[in-house]
Amino acid sequence: MSTSGILLCALFLDAVLGEPTWLWSRLRHPAVVMGNLIGWADKTFNKGATLRLKGALVMLTLAFLALLLGALLAKFGWLIEMLIAAILIAQKSLMDHVGAVATALRSSTQSGRNAVAMIVGRDTAEMEDPAIARSAIESAAENFSDGVIAPAFWFLIGGLPGLLLYKITNTADSMIGYRTPRHEKFGWAAARFDDLLNLIPARLSALLIAIPMGFAKHMSDIRIEAKLHVSPNAGWPEAAMARVLDVALSGPRSYGGALREFPFVNAKGRKTLGANDIEAACRALWVTWGVFAALVFALWLFGF
Numbered sequence: 001m002s003t004s005g006i007l008l009c010a011l012f013l014d015a016v017l018g019e020p021t022w023l024w025s026r027l028r029h030p031a032v033v034m035g036n037l038i039g040w041a042d043k044t045f046n047k048g049a050t051l052r053l054k055g056a057l058v059m060l061t062l063a064f065l066a067l068l069l070g071a072l073l074a075k076f077g078w079l080i081e082m083l084i085a086a087i088l089i090a091q092k093s094l095m096d097h098v099g100a101v102a103t104a105l106r107s108s109t110q111s112g113r114n115a116v117a118m119i120v121g122r123d124t125a126e127m128e129d130p131a132i133a134r135s136a137i138e139s140a141a142e143n144f145s146d147g148v149i150a151p152a153f154w155f156l157i158g159g160l161p162g163l164l165l166y167k168i169t170n171t172a173d174s175m176i177g178y179r180t181p182r183h184e185k186f187g188w189a190a191a192r193f194d195d196l197l198n199l200i201p202a203r204l205s206a207l208l209i210a211i212p213m214g215f216a217k218h219m220s221d222i223r224i225e226a227k228l229h230v231s232p233n234a235g236w237p238e239a240a241m242a243r244v245l246d247v248a249l250s251g252p253r254s255y256g257g258a259l260r261e262f263p264f265v266n267a268k269g270r271k272t273l274g275a276n277d278i279e280a281a282c283r284a285l286w287v288t289w290g291v292f293a294a295l296v297f298a299l300w301l302f303g304f
Helices: 003-017 031-046 050-076 078-086 091-107 109-116 129-176 188-197 198-215 217-228 235-245 276-303
Strands: 253-255 259-260
Touching: 003 078, 003 091, 003 109, 003 129, 003 276, 031 050, 031 129, 050 078, 050 276, 078 129, 091 109, 091 129, 091 276, 109 129, 109 276, 129 188, 129 198, 129 235, 188 198, 198 217, 198 235, 198 276, 217 235, 235 259, 235 276
Parallel strands: none
Antiparallel strands: 253 259
């Protein structure tokens, strides 16, 4: 079966099953295994001098192991490739987690805070409803790029080795790629490599989000807005989502008790957000998923 055909099956398998609790309560999820490996490397090598060099060598080793494992697993045939791709693409689980924030927010502000704390890294203890909704929508847009489009893109480009290379890099960035005293040097290579691998998928995500909502003509505005974001890539899907919903995203938020004055993306958009806006974002991303699946289907028809 062609790479695009395998990916198409994986997309639909993930959309139907997501992350079945009965399975991952008995087995270790591949992402957990990756996280444990990266955590061990961080604990073992992130000490002493030449931390940037050590971090780069760790990232190089992780990348090599991912490529090697992907090549070995691919030899078992297309069914194994499809199952692994479905496991590592996260559309349904992302929508479930984000949708849970809307459900919780309808119950109470505190419930919304508790739910959104599960999917964002910023301080949530004093968030009000608009900030909760904004955080959930931003997470949905960014993680749609990181968790759906990017792994699918690299699977199309490099098969299972390309997918595993992306996932180990993205996992490393999420664990050690922060500009903190502990990880600024050691995690530098992981952060920069993740930026590189997400360069095309983030922009593709923005286009895919914009197209079905009739906002493709605003891509120039989305490009300008994306540059306001602290991340070179996350701003693209967030800027597209902000335009689609006509809301303001990003803006000031607190990390570790310190308020950081980030600019708003689509600052003229509505700032009073709630559970309905979170659900609107989820609907938009399901439509976007459908457009991407149709694109993959077209690639399959043409034998890619």
